Amino acid sequence: MTANVLIKGGRIIDPSQSVDEISDLLVTNGVITEIKTSLDRPRNSEVFDAEGKIVCPGFIDLHCHLREPGEEYKETIETGTAAAAAGGFTTVCAMPNTVPAMDNQSVVEYVLKKAKETAQIRVLPIGCVTVGRKGKQLSEMSELAELGVIGFSDDGDPIEDSNIMRQALSYSAGLKLPIINHCEVPTLAHGASMNEGWVSNRLGLKGMPNSAEEIMVARDLSLAELTGGHIHIAHVSTMGTLNLIKAAKARGIRGTCEVTPHHLTLSETLVMGPTEDSFVPLSRDAYNTNAKVNPPLRNQSDVRSMVEGLQNGTIDVIATDHAPHNQVDKTTTFQDAAFGISVLETGFGSLMTLVDNGHIDVNTLIKKLTADPAKLLGMDIGSLKKGNSADITVFDPSETWIVNPQTFLSKGKNTPLEGTLLKGKIKATFFKGRKIY
Numbered sequence: 001m002t003a004n005v006l007i008k009g010g011r012i013i014d015p016s017q018s019v020d021e022i023s024d025l026l027v028t029n030g031v032i033t034e035i036k037t038s039l040d041r042p043r044n045s046e047v048f049d050a051e052g053k054i055v056c057p058g059f060i061d062l063h064c065h066l067r068e069p070g071e072e073y074k075e076t077i078e079t080g081t082a083a084a085a086a087g088g089f090t091t092v093c094a095m096p097n098t099v100p101a102m103d104n105q106s107v108v109e110y111v112l113k114k115a116k117e118t119a120q121i122r123v124l125p126i127g128c129v130t131v132g133r134k135g136k137q138l139s140e141m142s143e144l145a146e147l148g149v150i151g152f153s154d155d156g157d158p159i160e161d162s163n164i165m166r167q168a169l170s171y172s173a174g175l176k177l178p179i180i181n182h183c184e185v186p187t188l189a190h191g192a193s194m195n196e197g198w199v200s201n202r203l204g205l206k207g208m209p210n211s212a213e214e215i216m217v218a219r220d221l222s223l224a225e226l227t228g229g230h231i232h233i234a235h236v237s238t239m240g241t242l243n244l245i246k247a248a249k250a251r252g253i254r255g256t257c258e259v260t261p262h263h264l265t266l267s268e269t270l271v272m273g274p275t276e277d278s279f280v281p282l283s284r285d286a287y288n289t290n291a292k293v294n295p296p297l298r299n300q301s302d303v304r305s306m307v308e309g310l311q312n313g314t315i316d317v318i319a320t321d322h323a324p325h326n327q328v329d330k331t332t333t334f335q336d337a338a339f340g341i342s343v344l345e346t347g348f349g350s351l352m353t354l355v356d357n358g359h360i361d362v363n364t365l366i367k368k369l370t371a372d373p374a375k376l377l378g379m380d381i382g383s384l385k386k387g388n389s390a391d392i393t394v395f396d397p398s399e400t401w402i403v404n405p406q407t408f409l410s411k412g413k414n415t416p417l418e419g420t421l422l423k424g425k426i427k428a429t430f431f432k433g434r435k436i437y
């Protein structure tokens with residue numbers, strides 16, 4: 001495999017430079033050198049026929065869980081990044097809720113070393129906000145920043161103590177990096193396993209109300225205003241959250257947010273199985289633990305508001321929150337099952353359903369996966385500009401396929417989409433000009 005390739009005849013979409021045209025794209029020594037129609041194949045170049053396909057910058061995922069070190073039975077950096085490449089991603093940001101947590105230099109160095117040895121794509125670590133993710137004492141944030149972490153998070157757990165959050169935002173303002181918070185008031189969410197609403201009542205499960213998220217979002221935005229820090233709200237899921245973020249942005253507060261493919265496309269009724277009728281007997285698919293995720297799948301109007309938020313710019317980026325689990329973590333009661341969905345390999349296909357049914361155009365979708373996360377990271381990626389690293393994704397917007405978790409490269413087979421027909425398939429992923437998928 002060379003790093004010289006001519007990608008021929010595809011529809012090239014690059015929102016970073018408002019490109020949308022049928023053209024050829026030339027990569028030389030791993031770098032994008034030309035976008036032009038009817039380019040001749042240089043010697044020593046491979047040709048990739050992209051006719052009928054869309055060619056765009058490689059996707060960037062601001063939020064995924066690679067589980068290494070410590071939970072390699074769920075995922076490793078090698079398997080997680082292979083899954084990412086299969087899903088069209090060329091850059092992933094790894095959450096620090098590993099064992100041990102990424103709260104000190106040696107663990108972050110270990111992750112970077114493992115990524116260098118086993119990953120075929122770019123892995124950017126996220127450092128912990130607090131020591132051991134316990135919420136009591138700030139980590140050595142500036143030392144972690146020196147190693148190149150792209151932000152700080154205790155994801156999986158919220159930062160409960162408002163004063164710790166205030167300090168974290170103050171420090172991060174100096175470091176020019178975001179604090180990424182999983183917003184959930186613990187006392188409101190304690191013991192809950194799904195969204196609070198008629199479905200949780202029907203199933204007899206304890207639900208978490210939207211307020212559990214929104215109260216902490218409001219606090220964080222207020223503290224961002226107080227400190228001048230940058231708060232990035234992870235995986236938003238409620239309409240109220242978006243209203244708060246929209247108002248904060250209008251006031252000039254540094255508040256950004258991300259949404260997952262599942263919160264854009266799936267609602268709480270999935271926990272009951274395919275039926276959406278409250279009066280029929282429950283199907284065999286009720287209490288599907290693969291639909292258990294945190295924040296939980298919300299109701300239809302929240303889902304609709306996520307799509308609107310993506311269209312009107314309140315939501316900055318799409319991130320997967322890929323959370324692979326082993327079967328033993330999910331083969332149990334709904335109450336006891338682990339939270340999380342394996343998303344990297346289905347995310348793009350499920351997002352394309354929004355394009356297919358006219359909720360969002362394909363250019364906006366690509367922008368939220370490429371140029372916009374790159375802007376948040378402040379990096380020269382997510383773009384097909386001349387001279388950039390040739391991180392490229394090629395997909396067929398009309399090819400259909402059926403989700404089969406047994407074919408996932410991820411160790412996490414925990415998807416509620418098993419057997420679902422999706423339209424839009426990744427055909428190739430290039431990293432630094434090399435075809436890695």
Ligand SMILES: [Zn+2]
Nearest residue numbers: 155156182234
């Ligand atoms: Zn989270």
